[in-house]
Amino acid sequence: MPATDSHRSRSVAEQRRFFAREVERLTDRLYGTALRLTRDPDEAQDVVAEAVAKAWSRLDELRDRAQFEGWLFRILNNTFISLLRRRRCRQDRETGLETEGEEQPVTGFSLFEQLHQPFLLWWGTPQDQVLDSLLLDDIERALDDLPEPYRLVVVLVEVQGYSYREVSEMLALPLGTIRSRLSRARSQLQAALWECAQDAGLVYGPCPTNHGGGE
Amino acid sequence: MSPRDIRCEEVIEQLFDYLDRELDEEMQHRIERHIEHCRDCFTRAEFEKRLRRRLGETSRVAAPESLHRRLREVMESF
Numbered sequence: 001m002p003a004t005d006s007h008r009s010r011s012v013a014e015q016r017r018f019f020a021r022e023v024e025r026l027t028d029r030l031y032g033t034a035l036r037l038t039r040d041p042d043e044a045q046d047v048v049a050e051a052v053a054k055a056w057s058r059l060d061e062l063r064d065r066a067q068f069e070g071w072l073f074r075i076l077n078n079t080f081i082s083l084l085r086r087r088r089c090r091q092d093r094e095t096g097l098e099t100e101g102e103e104q105p106v107t108g109f110s111l112f113e114q115l116h117q118p119f120l121l122w123w124g125t126p127q128d129q130v131l132d133s134l135l136l137d138d139i140e141r142a143l144d145d146l147p148e149p150y151r152l153v154v155v156l157v158e159v160q161g162y163s164y165r166e167v168s169e170m171l172a173l174p175l176g177t178i179r180s181r182l183s184r185a186r187s188q189l190q191a192a193l194w195e196c197a198q199d200a201g202l203v204y205g206p207c208p209t210n211h212g213g214g215e
Numbered sequence: 216m217s218p219r220d221i222r223c224e225e226v227i228e229q230l231f232d233y234l235d236r237e238l239d240e241e242m243q244h245r246i247e248r249h250i251e252h253c254r255d256c257f258t259r260a261e262f263e264k265r266l267r268r269r270l271g272e273t274s275r276v277a278a279p280e281s282l283h284r285r286l287r288e289v290m291e292s293f
Contacts, residue, residue, distance in 0.1 A: 016290070016293060019290065019293075020287075020290050023286060023290065024283075024286075027278045027282065027283060027286060028275070028276065028277050028278045029274070029275070030278070031276065031277075031278035031279075031282055032273075032274035032275055032276040032278075033274050035274070035276060036273055036274045041279070045279070045281070045282045045285065048278075048282060048286070049282070049285055049286060049289055052286055052289055052290070053289055056290070056293050111262075111266070112259055112262045112263070116258070116259075116262075125258075127258075127262050128261075128262065128265060131262070131265050131266055131269060132265075134269070136269075136272055136273060139269050139270060139272070139273055140273045143270065143273055154270070155274075157235060158267050158270050158271070159270055159271055159273070159274050160274075163235070163236075163237065164235065164237055182231070183231075186231065190266075193266075
Protein backbone atom coordinates (compact mmCIF):
# COMPACT_ATOMS: atom_id res chain seq x y z
CA MET A 1 0.00 0.00 0.00
CA PRO A 2 1.45 3.42 -0.86
CA ALA A 3 2.42 5.59 2.06
CA THR A 4 0.51 8.85 2.50
CA ASP A 5 1.06 11.92 4.62
CA SER A 6 -1.03 10.54 7.48
CA HIS A 7 0.66 7.18 7.46
CA ARG A 8 4.16 7.92 6.24
CA SER A 9 5.58 7.56 9.71
CA ARG A 10 4.02 4.15 10.17
CA SER A 11 5.52 1.08 8.65
CA VAL A 12 3.40 -1.25 6.59
CA ALA A 13 4.07 -3.97 9.16
CA GLU A 14 2.76 -1.77 11.93
CA GLN A 15 -0.34 -0.87 9.92
CA ARG A 16 -0.94 -4.52 9.19
CA ARG A 17 -0.72 -5.34 12.89
CA PHE A 18 -3.14 -2.55 13.76
CA PHE A 19 -5.54 -3.60 11.02
CA ALA A 20 -5.46 -7.30 11.94
CA ARG A 21 -5.97 -6.54 15.61
CA GLU A 22 -8.97 -4.31 14.94
CA VAL A 23 -10.55 -6.69 12.45
CA GLU A 24 -10.16 -9.56 14.90
CA ARG A 25 -11.81 -7.48 17.64
CA LEU A 26 -14.73 -6.55 15.39
CA THR A 27 -15.27 -9.80 13.50
CA ASP A 28 -18.23 -11.01 15.56
CA ARG A 29 -20.04 -7.70 15.21
CA LEU A 30 -19.23 -7.40 11.53
CA TYR A 31 -20.59 -10.86 10.94
CA GLY A 32 -23.67 -10.28 13.10
CA THR A 33 -24.49 -7.11 11.22
CA ALA A 34 -23.87 -8.73 7.84
CA LEU A 35 -26.07 -11.64 8.85
CA ARG A 36 -28.96 -9.30 9.65
CA LEU A 37 -28.44 -7.53 6.34
CA THR A 38 -28.07 -10.60 4.14
CA ARG A 39 -30.09 -13.18 6.16
CA ASP A 40 -27.69 -15.78 4.82
CA PRO A 41 -24.64 -17.09 6.75
CA ASP A 42 -22.55 -17.75 3.63
CA GLU A 43 -23.38 -14.44 2.03
CA ALA A 44 -22.70 -12.68 5.33
CA GLN A 45 -19.18 -14.15 5.35
CA ASP A 46 -18.65 -13.03 1.75
CA VAL A 47 -19.75 -9.48 2.59
CA VAL A 48 -17.46 -9.29 5.61
CA ALA A 49 -14.47 -10.67 3.68
CA GLU A 50 -15.05 -8.26 0.80
CA ALA A 51 -15.45 -5.32 3.20
CA VAL A 52 -12.22 -6.19 5.01
CA ALA A 53 -10.31 -6.43 1.73
CA LYS A 54 -11.73 -3.07 0.60
CA ALA A 55 -10.91 -1.49 3.92
CA TRP A 56 -7.26 -2.54 3.68
CA SER A 57 -6.97 -1.21 0.16
CA ARG A 58 -8.36 2.14 1.33
CA LEU A 59 -6.67 2.39 4.68
CA ASP A 60 -4.88 5.55 3.59
CA GLU A 61 -8.29 7.30 3.50
CA LEU A 62 -8.67 6.83 7.23
CA ARG A 63 -7.40 10.01 8.86
CA ASP A 64 -7.97 9.07 12.48
CA ARG A 65 -7.49 5.55 13.82
CA ALA A 66 -10.03 6.24 16.54
CA GLN A 67 -12.65 6.31 13.76
CA PHE A 68 -11.67 2.88 12.42
CA GLU A 69 -14.72 1.03 13.70
CA GLY A 70 -17.31 3.43 12.24
CA TRP A 71 -15.31 3.60 9.01
CA LEU A 72 -15.17 -0.18 8.65
CA PHE A 73 -18.88 -0.63 9.36
CA ARG A 74 -19.67 1.99 6.75
CA ILE A 75 -17.62 0.02 4.23
CA LEU A 76 -19.48 -3.14 5.29
CA ASN A 77 -22.85 -1.48 4.73
CA ASN A 78 -21.77 -0.06 1.39
CA THR A 79 -20.49 -3.46 0.34
CA PHE A 80 -23.89 -4.96 1.05
CA ILE A 81 -25.70 -2.11 -0.72
CA SER A 82 -23.49 -2.62 -3.79
CA LEU A 83 -24.28 -6.32 -3.67
CA LEU A 84 -28.01 -5.54 -3.65
CA ARG A 85 -27.60 -3.22 -6.61
CA ARG A 86 -25.60 -5.80 -8.56
CA ARG A 87 -28.19 -8.43 -7.78
CA ARG A 88 -30.94 -6.12 -8.91
CA CYS A 89 -29.23 -5.44 -12.23
CA ARG A 90 -28.52 -9.12 -12.78
CA GLN A 91 -31.90 -10.46 -11.85
CA ASP A 92 -33.82 -7.45 -13.13
CA ARG A 93 -36.15 -7.60 -10.22
CA GLU A 94 -37.04 -5.26 -7.43
CA THR A 95 -34.66 -5.65 -4.55
CA GLY A 96 -36.12 -2.46 -3.24
CA LEU A 97 -33.40 0.14 -3.05
CA GLU A 98 -35.66 2.40 -5.06
CA THR A 99 -39.39 1.89 -5.04
CA GLU A 100 -42.27 4.17 -5.84
CA GLY A 101 -45.33 5.29 -3.98
CA GLU A 102 -43.80 5.32 -0.55
CA GLU A 103 -44.65 8.87 0.38
CA GLN A 104 -48.21 8.13 1.44
CA PRO A 105 -48.83 8.28 5.16
CA VAL A 106 -48.64 5.05 7.11
CA THR A 107 -51.28 3.74 9.44
CA GLY A 108 -48.92 2.44 12.05
CA PHE A 109 -49.32 -0.69 14.10
CA SER A 110 -48.07 -0.36 17.64
CA LEU A 111 -47.17 -3.42 19.66
CA PHE A 112 -47.26 -1.29 22.78
CA GLU A 113 -50.85 -0.23 22.12
CA GLN A 114 -51.88 -3.84 21.61
CA LEU A 115 -50.26 -4.95 24.83
CA HIS A 116 -51.02 -1.95 27.03
CA GLN A 117 -54.74 -2.70 27.20
CA PRO A 118 -56.91 -2.35 30.29
CA PHE A 119 -57.96 -6.00 30.09
CA LEU A 120 -54.30 -7.05 30.22
CA LEU A 121 -53.03 -4.60 32.78
CA TRP A 122 -54.07 -6.67 35.78
CA TRP A 123 -51.08 -8.73 34.79
CA GLY A 124 -48.61 -5.99 35.73
CA THR A 125 -46.65 -4.62 32.80
CA PRO A 126 -47.57 -7.14 30.10
CA GLN A 127 -45.82 -5.19 27.37
CA ASP A 128 -42.42 -5.63 29.04
CA GLN A 129 -43.07 -9.23 29.99
CA VAL A 130 -44.06 -10.11 26.46
CA LEU A 131 -40.99 -8.45 25.00
CA ASP A 132 -38.75 -10.28 27.44
CA SER A 133 -40.49 -13.57 26.71
CA LEU A 134 -40.02 -13.43 22.97
CA LEU A 135 -37.17 -15.64 21.86
CA LEU A 136 -34.29 -14.13 19.98
CA ASP A 137 -35.32 -16.45 17.14
CA ASP A 138 -38.78 -14.81 17.11
CA ILE A 139 -37.28 -11.36 16.83
CA GLU A 140 -34.78 -12.46 14.18
CA ARG A 141 -37.57 -14.02 12.15
CA ALA A 142 -39.74 -10.90 12.37
CA LEU A 143 -36.78 -8.79 11.25
CA ASP A 144 -35.70 -11.17 8.50
CA ASP A 145 -39.25 -11.39 7.15
CA LEU A 146 -39.41 -7.66 6.48
CA PRO A 147 -39.15 -6.71 2.82
CA GLU A 148 -35.55 -5.91 1.90
CA PRO A 149 -35.87 -2.09 1.78
CA TYR A 150 -37.57 -2.01 5.17
CA ARG A 151 -35.17 -4.41 6.80
CA LEU A 152 -32.25 -2.38 5.53
CA VAL A 153 -33.38 0.88 7.15
CA VAL A 154 -34.26 -0.84 10.43
CA VAL A 155 -30.86 -2.51 10.62
CA LEU A 156 -29.08 0.74 9.77
CA VAL A 157 -31.07 2.97 12.13
CA GLU A 158 -32.25 0.76 14.99
CA VAL A 159 -29.48 -1.81 15.15
CA GLN A 160 -26.51 0.27 14.03
CA GLY A 161 -27.63 3.74 15.12
CA TYR A 162 -27.09 5.74 11.94
CA SER A 163 -28.95 9.03 11.54
CA TYR A 164 -31.67 9.34 8.92
CA ARG A 165 -29.43 11.65 6.91
CA GLU A 166 -26.55 9.18 6.94
CA VAL A 167 -28.87 6.41 5.76
CA SER A 168 -30.30 8.68 3.11
CA GLU A 169 -26.76 9.32 1.82
CA MET A 170 -25.77 5.67 1.99
CA LEU A 171 -28.78 4.53 0.00
CA ALA A 172 -28.90 7.63 -2.23
CA LEU A 173 -32.56 8.10 -1.37
CA PRO A 174 -34.48 11.18 -0.19
CA LEU A 175 -34.83 11.72 3.54
CA GLY A 176 -38.62 11.46 3.23
CA THR A 177 -38.29 7.98 1.75
CA ILE A 178 -36.10 6.87 4.64
CA ARG A 179 -38.63 8.21 7.16
CA SER A 180 -41.50 6.58 5.36
CA ARG A 181 -39.73 3.23 5.12
CA LEU A 182 -38.77 3.30 8.76
CA SER A 183 -42.31 4.01 9.75
CA ARG A 184 -43.67 1.17 7.62
CA ALA A 185 -40.90 -1.15 8.73
CA ARG A 186 -41.59 -0.52 12.42
CA SER A 187 -45.27 -1.02 11.90
CA GLN A 188 -44.78 -4.34 10.06
CA LEU A 189 -42.19 -5.51 12.53
CA GLN A 190 -44.38 -4.79 15.54
CA ALA A 191 -47.38 -6.45 13.88
CA ALA A 192 -45.26 -9.54 13.23
CA LEU A 193 -44.10 -9.60 16.86
CA TRP A 194 -47.70 -9.27 18.03
CA GLU A 195 -48.69 -12.28 15.93
CA CYS A 196 -45.70 -14.14 17.24
CA ALA A 197 -46.61 -13.32 20.85
CA GLN A 198 -50.10 -14.64 20.21
CA ASP A 199 -48.89 -17.78 18.49
CA ALA A 200 -46.55 -18.44 21.40
CA GLY A 201 -49.43 -18.02 23.84
CA LEU A 202 -47.77 -15.04 25.50
CA VAL A 203 -50.86 -12.94 25.13
CA TYR A 204 -54.51 -13.54 24.47
CA GLY A 205 -56.15 -10.70 22.71
CA PRO A 206 -58.49 -9.99 19.84
CA CYS A 207 -56.68 -10.74 16.64
CA PRO A 208 -57.76 -12.40 13.42
CA THR A 209 -54.83 -14.80 13.62
CA ASN A 210 -56.04 -16.16 16.95
CA HIS A 211 -56.88 -19.83 16.78
CA GLY A 212 -60.41 -21.08 17.17
CA GLY A 213 -62.63 -18.18 18.08
CA GLY A 214 -64.69 -19.69 20.82
CA GLU A 215 -62.90 -17.88 23.62
CA MET B 216 -40.52 25.34 30.61
CA SER B 217 -43.34 23.16 31.86
CA PRO B 218 -43.28 19.46 31.01
CA ARG B 219 -46.94 19.89 30.10
CA ASP B 220 -46.25 22.44 27.36
CA ILE B 221 -46.44 19.57 24.92
CA ARG B 222 -49.32 17.12 24.75
CA CYS B 223 -48.94 13.35 25.06
CA GLU B 224 -50.27 12.88 21.51
CA GLU B 225 -47.50 15.10 20.14
CA VAL B 226 -44.90 13.21 22.15
CA ILE B 227 -46.09 9.83 20.87
CA GLU B 228 -46.23 11.16 17.32
CA GLN B 229 -42.58 12.20 17.54
CA LEU B 230 -41.38 9.47 19.83
CA PHE B 231 -39.25 7.63 17.28
CA ASP B 232 -37.70 10.87 16.06
CA TYR B 233 -36.90 11.60 19.69
CA LEU B 234 -35.41 8.15 20.31
CA ASP B 235 -33.43 8.42 17.08
CA ARG B 236 -32.22 11.89 18.15
CA GLU B 237 -33.54 13.38 14.95
CA LEU B 238 -35.30 16.39 16.51
CA ASP B 239 -33.85 19.83 16.96
CA GLU B 240 -32.35 20.49 20.36
CA GLU B 241 -35.32 22.41 21.70
CA MET B 242 -37.90 19.77 20.76
CA GLN B 243 -35.62 17.00 21.98
CA HIS B 244 -35.44 18.76 25.32
CA ARG B 245 -39.20 19.42 25.50
CA ILE B 246 -39.99 15.77 24.92
CA GLU B 247 -37.35 14.66 27.36
CA ARG B 248 -38.85 16.91 30.04
CA HIS B 249 -42.34 15.65 29.28
CA ILE B 250 -41.27 12.01 29.49
CA GLU B 251 -39.56 12.63 32.81
CA HIS B 252 -42.88 13.76 34.28
CA CYS B 253 -45.50 11.73 32.39
CA ARG B 254 -45.80 8.10 33.43
CA ASP B 255 -47.74 7.02 30.33
CA CYS B 256 -45.24 8.49 27.90
CA PHE B 257 -42.34 7.28 30.01
CA THR B 258 -43.74 3.73 29.91
CA ARG B 259 -44.19 3.93 26.16
CA ALA B 260 -40.70 5.32 25.59
CA GLU B 261 -39.15 2.64 27.80
CA PHE B 262 -41.02 -0.05 25.88
CA GLU B 263 -39.71 1.18 22.53
CA LYS B 264 -36.18 1.38 23.95
CA ARG B 265 -36.49 -2.16 25.28
CA LEU B 266 -37.67 -3.37 21.89
CA ARG B 267 -34.72 -1.64 20.27
CA ARG B 268 -32.32 -3.35 22.65
CA ARG B 269 -33.85 -6.70 21.74
CA LEU B 270 -33.46 -5.89 18.04
CA GLY B 271 -29.83 -5.04 18.72
CA GLU B 272 -29.33 -8.48 20.28
CA THR B 273 -30.04 -10.09 16.92
CA SER B 274 -26.74 -8.84 15.54
CA ARG B 275 -24.71 -10.09 18.50
CA VAL B 276 -23.64 -13.48 17.30
CA ALA B 277 -20.31 -15.25 17.26
CA ALA B 278 -18.68 -15.38 13.86
CA PRO B 279 -17.92 -18.94 12.73
CA GLU B 280 -14.33 -20.13 12.88
CA SER B 281 -14.38 -20.44 9.09
CA LEU B 282 -14.79 -16.66 8.82
CA HIS B 283 -11.94 -15.97 11.25
CA ARG B 284 -9.77 -18.30 9.17
CA ARG B 285 -10.84 -16.70 5.93
CA LEU B 286 -10.12 -13.20 7.21
CA ARG B 287 -6.68 -14.26 8.39
CA GLU B 288 -6.01 -15.59 4.90
CA VAL B 289 -7.32 -12.38 3.33
CA MET B 290 -5.07 -10.31 5.59
CA GLU B 291 -2.04 -12.49 4.95
CA SER B 292 -2.46 -11.83 1.25
CA PHE B 293 -2.08 -8.04 1.76
